[in-house]
Amino acid sequence: MDDQNKNLILATALSFVVILIWFVLFPPPEPEAIEPAPAVTEETAAPGDVAATPGVADTPGGTPATEETAAGPADAPRIAIETPRLSGSISTQGGRIDTLALKDYRESTEPDAPIVSLLRPVGTAGAYYALHGWAPGQGLAIEDVPGPNTEWQIAGDATLTQDTPVTLTWDNDAGLRFTRQIAVDADYMFTITQSVENTTEGTVSLAPYGILARHGEPVDLKNFFVLHEGVVAMADGELAEIDYDDMTDFDVDAREGVPAEVMQVTENGWIGFTDHYWMATLVPAPGEAFRAAAKYDPRRNIYQTEAVLPTQSLAPGASAEVTTQLFAGAKEWETIREYEAEGVEGFIDSIDWGWFFFLTKPIFALLHWLNQLIGNMGWAIIALTLIIKAVLFPLAYKSYASMAKMRELQPEMEKIKERAGDDRQKLQQEMMGLYKKEKVNPASGCLPLLLQIPIFFSLYKVIFVTLELRHAPWIGWIDDLSAPDPSSLYNLWGLLPWAAPEPGTILALIFIGILPLLLGVSMWLQQKLNPAPTDPTQQMIFAWMPWVFMFMLGSFASGLVVYWIANNTITFIQQYLIMRSHGYKPDLFGNITGRNKKKAAEAAKK
Structure with a gap:
C-alpha cells in the first residue's frame, strides 16, 4: 500500500476518532431545573401579549397589548380533552389549549413513570400553550375582539373527544358575535374553526390568528448539535429551522417592537416549535396565504410563533369563518406522513433528517x-x-x-x-x-x-x-x-x-x-x-x-x-x-x- 493511500486511511480513521472524542467530551447536557413561573396577575403580561399579540400585515399599527385579568387560566372553567391518545384541558379564559399529555409515552422505561406532558398552563414550570383569536382592524378596538383573556362561554358538551367537538361563544356586546369550535382526530391534530357575525351598522375588519407561546426555553432542552430544537417552519416548500438562542438575536421588528423573524407564505406552510420527540405546530389550510412569525420577548422571556391570516372585511349583517389546524403530539413518522398525504405540505421534514437527508430518510x-x-x-x-x-x-x-x-x-x-x-x-x-x-x-x-x-x-x-x-x-x-x-x-x-x-x-x-x-x-x-x-x-x-x-x-x-x-x-x-x-x-x-x-x-x- 503506497504512502498516499496509507495516509488516506490514516486521516479518515483519525478524523473519525476526533469526532467520537467530541461526542464523548460534549454530550447532550442534563436539563437544568427551572423555577416555576410566577402566577399571572394584573401586572404580569398575558401569554398572548408577547410582542403586543400578532401584528397583521394590512391592519394599521398591529394589535395593542391587553392586560391579564386577576384570575389566571388555571382558575377559569375548563373543558376536558379525552381521546385514546391524549388527555388534557382547554381553559375558557382565552380558549387556550394549555394542558396536554401524551398517553402512549412515558418519561422513562419504568412502568409507573409519569406520562409525557407536552402543553402546560401559565403558572407552571415550562408553560407552553396554544391560543387563537382575532386581531382588530379598521373600526375596532382591542376590547372589541376576543383575545388571550376573553372569558368564553361553553355551548353544549364540556368534554372534547374525537367524536364530540366543543363550541365556545363570546359576544362583545357591541354587535359582534364570535364562535369557536374545536375538534380533534384520533391522533394529534386539532381543528379550530373561528367565525364572527357582524350585527353592527358599519363595516369592520379583523384578522384571525393562532399563537404558540413558551415561557422560557424547554425544561428538557438537549442543546446537542446533532439535533434541532426550536422553531420549525415550512414556507412554500422552504424549510426554516431556528434555534432558541438565535431567536434572541433577531432584529427588532418595527411593527412588533420585539426581536422577530417574519415570513410571508403565499400558499402552503406551517410554523411551530419542535422538541426532541414532540412538536406543536400551527397549520393554516392548504392554499391559504398567511403571515408566519417567530418572536422573542426579552422582558418576559417568552418565545412565540404566530400564523396570522389575511384581514376579513365584514359589511353589516355579514359573517366570516376560517378553519386552521394545530398539531400537538409525538413526531411519529407514520402519523406525520399521513398528515402530509392529507395536505400538510412538507410535514415529514419537521423531523430533523439532517444534511444527509437523502440517506437518513430511506434508511x-x-x-x-x-x-x-x-x-x-x-x-x-x-x-x-x-x-x-x-x-x-x-x-x-x-x-x-x-x-x-x-x-x-x-x-x-x-x-x-x-x-x-x-x-x-x-x-x-x-x-x-x-x-x-x-x-x-x-x-x-x-x-x-x-x-x-x-x-x-x-x-x-x-x-x-x-x-x-x-x-x-x-x-x-x-x-x-x-x-x-x-x-x-x-x-x-x-x-x-x-x-x-x-x-x-x-x-x-x-x-x-x-x-x-x-x-x-x-x-x-x-x-x-x-x-x-x-x-x-x-x-x-x-x-x-x-x-x-x-x-x-x-x-x-x-x-x-x-x-x-x-x-x-x-x-x-x-x-x-x-x-x-x-x-x-x-x-x-x-x-x-x-x-x-x-x-x-x-x-x-x-
Missing part, C-alpha cells in the same frame, strides 16, 4: 418497515445491516479480493522496502511497479471504509432523532435502543450486587458494557484479516483502534452499537470466505495458518 423508511415485519427494532437494525452489506457486496468483494492480493504481496513489499532503504522516491517507484505488474489497486480497499462513514453517521442521526427508537427494547438488559448499554464491568455486567455507574459519568465510560466489549472484539477480529501497514507507527495506531472505539462508542446509543457489531461480524465472515477462496487458511481469529496453492492459482487466474 429510516426501510428500518421502520423491517421493524413492522419483525416486531423488534433491535433485530430490524441487524436486518438493515444485512441489506446494506448485500447492496455494497459487489464493491466490497473487489475490496476484499484486493486486500487478499495485498497480503499475498506482503513479502515482496518487505523486500522492496529493504532494497530502497531511506530512498522514498525509489520505494514509491518500485511499489507502483509492483502494483502495476500484479494488477492491484491498493485504493480499492479504502472505498468501502469511505462509504461506511456517511452510512454510519446517517444511522446515528436516525437512531438519535427518531421517536420510534425511543424506549425500544431489544433483548434482555437492552430496554432502550436510543440509550447507551446499561450494563457495566463495574458490577460484572449485573452479576455483582451493586448498581452500574450512571450513564455519562467517568466510571460509566471506563467500566464498559457488554455491547461495547463485543464491538471491540468484532473490530479486532475484522482487522486481523486485513494486511498490516508497513509503517510501524501506522501499525500501532491500527492495533489500538478497536479498543479506542470500544470505549468511545460505549456512551453511544445501543442501537448504533448493535449496527456496528453486526456490520463488523458480517464483514469478517465475508472477508474470511473470500480469503479462503484465494487460497488462504485463516482461523476463527483471523490468523493465517497456511495457504492452498491450488486455490491461490485459481484465484490468480480470475
Whole structure:
C-alpha cells in the first residue's frame, strides 16, 4: 500500500476518532431545573401579549397589548380533552389549549413513570400553550375582539373527544358575535374553526390568528448539535429551522417592537416549535396565504410563533369563518406522513433528517418497515445491516479480493522496502511497479471504509432523532435502543450486587458494557484479516483502534452499537470466505495458518 493511500486511511480513521472524542467530551447536557413561573396577575403580561399579540400585515399599527385579568387560566372553567391518545384541558379564559399529555409515552422505561406532558398552563414550570383569536382592524378596538383573556362561554358538551367537538361563544356586546369550535382526530391534530357575525351598522375588519407561546426555553432542552430544537417552519416548500438562542438575536421588528423573524407564505406552510420527540405546530389550510412569525420577548422571556391570516372585511349583517389546524403530539413518522398525504405540505421534514437527508430518510423508511415485519427494532437494525452489506457486496468483494492480493504481496513489499532503504522516491517507484505488474489497486480497499462513514453517521442521526427508537427494547438488559448499554464491568455486567455507574459519568465510560466489549472484539477480529501497514507507527495506531472505539462508542446509543457489531461480524465472515477462496487458511481469529496453492492459482487466474 503506497504512502498516499496509507495516509488516506490514516486521516479518515483519525478524523473519525476526533469526532467520537467530541461526542464523548460534549454530550447532550442534563436539563437544568427551572423555577416555576410566577402566577399571572394584573401586572404580569398575558401569554398572548408577547410582542403586543400578532401584528397583521394590512391592519394599521398591529394589535395593542391587553392586560391579564386577576384570575389566571388555571382558575377559569375548563373543558376536558379525552381521546385514546391524549388527555388534557382547554381553559375558557382565552380558549387556550394549555394542558396536554401524551398517553402512549412515558418519561422513562419504568412502568409507573409519569406520562409525557407536552402543553402546560401559565403558572407552571415550562408553560407552553396554544391560543387563537382575532386581531382588530379598521373600526375596532382591542376590547372589541376576543383575545388571550376573553372569558368564553361553553355551548353544549364540556368534554372534547374525537367524536364530540366543543363550541365556545363570546359576544362583545357591541354587535359582534364570535364562535369557536374545536375538534380533534384520533391522533394529534386539532381543528379550530373561528367565525364572527357582524350585527353592527358599519363595516369592520379583523384578522384571525393562532399563537404558540413558551415561557422560557424547554425544561428538557438537549442543546446537542446533532439535533434541532426550536422553531420549525415550512414556507412554500422552504424549510426554516431556528434555534432558541438565535431567536434572541433577531432584529427588532418595527411593527412588533420585539426581536422577530417574519415570513410571508403565499400558499402552503406551517410554523411551530419542535422538541426532541414532540412538536406543536400551527397549520393554516392548504392554499391559504398567511403571515408566519417567530418572536422573542426579552422582558418576559417568552418565545412565540404566530400564523396570522389575511384581514376579513365584514359589511353589516355579514359573517366570516376560517378553519386552521394545530398539531400537538409525538413526531411519529407514520402519523406525520399521513398528515402530509392529507395536505400538510412538507410535514415529514419537521423531523430533523439532517444534511444527509437523502440517506437518513430511506434508511429510516426501510428500518421502520423491517421493524413492522419483525416486531423488534433491535433485530430490524441487524436486518438493515444485512441489506446494506448485500447492496455494497459487489464493491466490497473487489475490496476484499484486493486486500487478499495485498497480503499475498506482503513479502515482496518487505523486500522492496529493504532494497530502497531511506530512498522514498525509489520505494514509491518500485511499489507502483509492483502494483502495476500484479494488477492491484491498493485504493480499492479504502472505498468501502469511505462509504461506511456517511452510512454510519446517517444511522446515528436516525437512531438519535427518531421517536420510534425511543424506549425500544431489544433483548434482555437492552430496554432502550436510543440509550447507551446499561450494563457495566463495574458490577460484572449485573452479576455483582451493586448498581452500574450512571450513564455519562467517568466510571460509566471506563467500566464498559457488554455491547461495547463485543464491538471491540468484532473490530479486532475484522482487522486481523486485513494486511498490516508497513509503517510501524501506522501499525500501532491500527492495533489500538478497536479498543479506542470500544470505549468511545460505549456512551453511544445501543442501537448504533448493535449496527456496528453486526456490520463488523458480517464483514469478517465475508472477508474470511473470500480469503479462503484465494487460497488462504485463516482461523476463527483471523490468523493465517497456511495457504492452498491450488486455490491461490485459481484465484490468480480470475
